[in-house]
């Protein structure tokens with residue numbers, strides 16, 4: 356009895372889907388990037404062929420990013436204003452540049468994290484009956 360030939364080697368399993376997702380990697384194999392560019396997802400993993408159509412993070416990453424960024428940026432702005440007496444132009448330039456950059460970085464990590472958690476927990480829309 357011989358073993359059947361394998362067309363592709365099995366993809367390695369990510370140790371932690373949530374950690375792999377937070378790092379922007381595929382939640383199943385942990386090796387390929389989830390994102391095509393920016394916050395745009397690929398259609399499937401080029402390494403393990405995991406179909407990414409199951410992904411539905413909704414507004415989750417944006418809500419967490421707004422709460423975290425609001426706390427950080429407002430705290431830094433208050434410290435700059437009351438401890439250092441920063442000028443209005445400093446506030447406009449510093450927070451106007453820093454906030455979008457931090458938002459992009461934070462959104463990418465949070466979106467990947469929620470995708471990894473969705474994959475690990477097999478989360479999906481609620482249904483009354485299976486199709």
Ligand SMILES: [Zn+2]
Pocket residue numbers: 366381382383384385386387400401402403404405
């Ligand atoms: Zn993969």
